Amino acid sequence: MRNILVVAICTVSLFLSSCQDWIDVNPKTDIEAEKFFTSEDGFKSALTGLYSMMTLEKSYGRQMTFDFVEKLVQRYDNYAPGAVTDEERAAIYKYGETTSSKNAIADIWLKLYNEIANINNFLQYLETNGDVILTEGYRDLMKGEALGLRAFHYFDILRLWGPIYSLDSTKLCIPFRDKFDSESAPMMAANEVVKRIVADLQAAEELLKNDPMNYEHVAEEPFIGQRKHRMNKFAVKAMLARVYLYRGNKELAAQYAREVIEKSGLELVRNN
Template sequence: MFASCNDWLDVEPKSQVKDKDLYSSESGFKEALAGVYSIMTQEYLYGKELTFGMLGVLAQEWDNLPTDYTADKDYKYENTKPEVRIDSVWNGLYNAVANANKLLEEIDGKKSVFSGVNYDVIKGEALALRAFLHFDLLRLFGASYAENPDKMAIPYVTAYTPETFPQRTVKEVVGKVLEDLGASLEYLKNDPIYTGKTVTETDDNGYLLHRQVHLNYYAVKGLQARVYLYKKDYANAASCASEVIESGKFEWVKQSNLTDEKMADLSFSTEHLFALNVVTLGSRAEKYFSGSNSVFAVSESTLLGYYESAQDYRYLYQFKTGTGLSNTLRYLKKYDQLEGNGTTAWPASYRNKMPLLRLSEMYYILAECRHYTSGDVLAALNEVRHHRGVADLGEADVTDFDAVLLSEFRKEIIGEGQLFFHYKRLNLPMIKGTDADVIGQGVYKLPMPKAELQNPGWVSNK
């Protein structure tokens, strides 16, 4: 856990193969790309810690949580369990970067092995993954733009090598992220989700189907919107978010697909710009969101503070009543895996989805950009509310826009890891649910592994 960056290259999932034969065929490149996504699904990354686990705890989303997270909840990052968890995140994300870099290092010399548009799509996804992973490393370990864009942060690693890359400033890392995303989009202009080309199971065994579980063209546009908002470039953030919205590729969940508790689209999957396919998500949901003492849960009173209407689809359909510790606790349902209603199987398109980018976020980005450019914030906020079964906001309701945005965002993405990043991006002095001085204590910047600070020229991100 305390290894230096050289060891990022040594930790590989079972699907990864060191032999260069992996990169001698198109199927090998497909497997290598799948390997990067596979790393991301692990519990020490987006399969738990960077969604409902550590990041959910740091954002004070849970009233009940496993005892292993007591120190995390109090922001005692120096304690053993948080330190091990944080180091695993650092090493895991850079391991995924290393695997993406290895693919990118090999792909141009093997262009002839690809059929159709697979070269462009695979290279585009690998570039986007490198950007996605670095941006989250920055959001975890670097300062925010709101704090100091010139503060030294993390290295941006662009080669598969044991050599140590230099630290870069927050501004430099964001620039590199946007550079990779721009390059990615040029390749992903051949993505079927963008071109509109129909793909069937008979086309390359359906390889280019199910684009929402890949960093597709519009997911990259959505990520661009997120990054531009981070650097307060409101014009570009609004433009990118609008392109995603206006594409019409992502549909709001229908209430009719939520009412049958045995057949419900619990994660609102039609709205995912990008989600991971976590094949063991059902067992994780059963382990971490069920009726026992050591699970993540929210009190009924907290939820009622989140959702002003009991008719809100999220309140109605994404939580279940607790048993065991207290029947006043409510457990998140969005990751439960259902069996169907006895005559019809639960739709495959709903299964195993861990959302990392949502359609609703694009509307929140648009609203925030309009707020800072004297535009109409209500239309964007109310579009989401309309599709959640709650009444529209009026002008008088958005006088304190920052508080309204936080409220709207919090109830939308609970258990998805984004709330902590929202607090950090705005450098808010308080996280709801704790009295900690989050700015004074440096809560928003996780400590880098001690071994990394021994690299020549590196300085503490704190």
């Protein structure tokens, strides 16, 4: 498994330096994508690489979890008592003036769309080369995870850059890209983005209906072990609960939330 992770990180983490280089995403090794996606193991490594990209600091390894975004909503502050003034702390909200904020916002935007580009590339090769995946059920498992991850990314981008949904759901806000190509994508209305997110999650839910949901380490086949750390079928259902609540459909949100609570086999860290 360790070797798979190393290959995945080297081969699939395709970093983009600018919008002009959006498609100039050569792997960091000499393995070309066309050769990489020619075996089941190659697809396994590529999918692992998608998760690996999300652990970097500009993404969910820092900025999207415990740093910039959490500071914006005032749920986290890593300054020592008395180290900064209230005025200095408030500078994070001066997006047009504070260099650190401008850079953080630009980095998050670019990194999340970079990850989406890699997910789209993975899905594209899954459609054209997926016949090389011979183990029964693995192709559906991989596609379901990738669609769930794409929806996960777009939902966060929408919540950060979109309008207050309950007040103006038709406002143009972000581009939605579901193909790996060089074509520009226009800004899309928030409610249309939500429709696309729900469509991805519903497709993922169907593809993952036979998810083995093995939470333990499976030595003989690591790919289907430790499912609690992947975009498994209950993670997709939890995402649907979040998106339906955001959309204002409390009945469906509650339905999916109850299903996760009652059937996932997991408990809250602290039972409330």
